[in-house]
Amino acid sequence: MQRERLGTSWLLAWRTVTSRPWRALLLCGGFGVGVGVMVVLLAVGEAMVRQASQERLVGGGQVTVLPEGIDIEVLTTGGLGGLFFSVPNARFVHRQVLSSPRLADAVTVAAPQLEGKLLYLTTPDGVEHPVRATGEVPSATRTLGAMPEIAQGAWDDDAGDRRWTAPTLAELRHDVDHFHRPxxxxxxxxxxxxxxxxxxxxxxxxxxxxxxxxxxxxxxxxxxxxxxxxxxxxxxxxxxxxxxxxxxxxxxxxxxxxxxxxxxxxxxxxxxxxxxxxxxxxxxxxxxxxxxxxxxxxxxxxxxxxxxxxxxxxxxxxxxxxxxxxxxxxxxxxxxxxxxxxxxxxxxxxxxxWRGVTWEWGATRAGEYTLLYGRVTPEDTAGGTSPLFVYVTDARGFLALFRPKVIRYDDARVVQTADGPLAVPATATLFDVRGADTLRVQLRVDDAVATDTRQGLAERGEGDYARGLARPWFVQMAGEARISGRIRGKALDGRGRGFFETYR
Incomplete structure (x- = not known):
């Protein structure tokens, strides 16, 4: 009897499918979508639970700034602490981007934080211990709403926090402009x-x-x-x-x-x-x-x-x-x-x-804008060279960064050197597109001088090695720059004087 009932059920199901195939397909599709949605919701819920219990996950705020190339999945796998990464030029990002006047209407506070950073503590007896450290600027974290409850003592900004977030102009100069060692x-x-x-x-x-x-x-x-x-x-x-x-x-x-x-x-x-x-x-x-x-x-x-x-x-x-x-x-x-x-x-x-190093460089004003471009090429560079950078600012600070692949020179100008006439740039052009932003920089040189680095000039640190350089002539130029293009929906138009350098 049980087998007969089972056979009848299969027969009815099969005839239902064959007699109404499109309806059956629609029902099966709907059932499949429902199951898929449930699987996704369960997966999201599980991820949220894992994130909530993830001790390395930085909390607070509406936007988290991470280094380029870090996948968001890293935040839920524990890889964040294993990579030990930090945001390059974090102080610049904080001061010139997130806390700049340009974003004052959108950003209330930007709070720098380090979470789960691996450090090594050496005791007076010489024993080394790995420790996990967290760092933050207390006032910024408190404003962000992410400050944990302090069970005992105080957690307030110290002199280092203040100098990092709001240095005096003299402190800023010393921090950026100090000397180094090899x-x-x-x-x-x-x-x-x-x-x-x-x-x-x-x-x-x-x-x-x-x-x-x-x-x-x-x-x-x-x-x-x-x-x-x-x-x-x-x-x-x-x-x-x-x-x-x-x-x-x-x-x-x-x-x-x-x-x-x-x-x-x-x-x-x-x-x-x-x-x-x-x-x-x-x-x-x-x-x-x-x-x-x-x-x-x-x-x-x-x-x-x-x-x-x-x-x-x-x-x-x-x-x-x-x-x-x-x-x-x-x-x-x-x-x-x-x-x-x-x-x-x-x-x-x-x-x-600076042994064997050459570069392209320029700094110029262009109306309300100020531009810096450049590229450094070591002596052992093989094959192609890296793109240039063009750094654009206005009165509110950093505006945009472009990466043109080449600077196109027209060597129509001639200067006299000890070795005879040398062709040097009369004009130059840089152009780049970054998403919706575009920039064209046109340079017109009205004065140029070429210095023979084979003379071992002290300011290059070259010494006798300079005599073997493939491009020994250091060309310093003065002239006018004109910019055009569009940044953040605003058309660019400006011109001004600047100085430029290259090698021949």
Whole structure:
């Protein structure tokens, strides 16, 4: 009887399917969708439970900022603590992006947090213990609504928290602009060079000065020293070069602050964040003495935070504390002085091993915008080169970053060198598209000078090795830049003066 009932049920089911196939298919499809939805809901619920109990998951806020390439699934698998990652240039992201005036209407607070960071604690008896540490800025976490209940004691900001989130202008300069030391694994450490660089442009754009305070050589040993170098340029004329070389006992620099003294010259960060720049040097050809006495005032928020590039035993660092600045003071040669009042100025800081290194570089104003572009190429680069970067700012700080693959030069200009005529750029163009944003930068050069690095110039840290360079001519250019394109839906249009560098 049981078998007969089962056979009848199968027969009825089969005839129902064959007599109404589309209806049966619809019912089966609906049943399948229902089961699928239940599976998804159960999986989501399980993931939520796991996240809620995941001790490494950072809580609070509406947006979590992670390094590029980190999958959100990492947050639920425990991999977050295993990777030990951090957000590169986190302080810049916090200050110039998340806490910038540009996002003031959308961001109430940005709270930097480290969760489950692996550290090693060494006790007085030399025993090492792995520990898991958490770090945060208490006031920001409290405003975010993610502060845990404090069972005992206090958890408030200290001086380090305040300096990280809201430094004074002088503290910011020292943090970005301090000096360094060669990496332990750096090959050819005698090629190490680090310098403060300033330029200043006259109001009629007919004269400009490049001012360098350089520490060169392996500063970990005895074979290093300092150099003051000032080159004065006047459109259509040969540059004048003033140099003072000093031994290491007359050099003062620090890895904690930006102040430097080389002989009678110095760079000093004033309490209000401006730079006092003083230099004394002598022209080799005439013996004339030059004296520089300037105060350089960086524009607020218009800076490049600094980055270090490393490839094998190569290292190169670069920061721009004053991408847009003004200079007031004087530059005197003998008894003749040029006075500057709020003149266009710029300041950057370079460090690294410079043996065989070449670069593309430019810094320019373009109306309300200020641009920085560049690329560093080590001597051992094989095949293609990396894209350039173009860093765009306005009065509210960082605006956009572009990565054009090439800078297209038209070498229609000719300069005279000791080896004869040399073709150098007359114009250049950079172009890039990043999502909905576009940028075109057009450069027109109206003055250029080529320096032979095979002479072993101290400011490059090259020495005799420079004589084997494939592109030995260091070309410094002045001219006009014009930008066009669109960023965040706003059309770009601006032009202004700037300085550019390349090699030939």
């Amino acid at each position: 990496n332990d694994g750096l090959a050819n450490a005698d090629s190490w060079g680090e310098w403060h660089y300033f330029n200043v442009l006259s109001p009629d754009a007919s004269r400009w000065a490049f001012i360098t305070f350089l520490v060169g050589g392996d500063v970990r040993g005895d074979r290093w020293g300092g150099q003051l170098l000032v080159t004065l340029h006047e459109r259509g004329k040969a540059p004048r070069r003033f140099v003072t070389n000093v031994t290491r006992d007359r050099v003062r620099f620090s890895r904690r602050d930006a102040d430097v003294r080389i002989g009678e010259g110095s760079v000093t960060v004033l309490p209000d964040g401006r730079y006092a720049v003083q230099s004394v040097a002598r022209e080799a050809s005439s013996g004339a003495t030059l004296a520089v006495d300037l105060v350089v005032s960086p524009a607020p928020r218009v800076e490049f935070p600094g980055a270090t590039l490393a490839s094998g035993d190569f290292a190169s660092g670069y920061a721009v504390p004053a991408l847009r600045a003004t200079a007031t003071g004087r530059i005197c040669v003998a008894s003749r002085c040029d006075e500057y009042v709020d003149a266009q100025a710029y300041h950057d800081h370079n460090w690294g091993g």
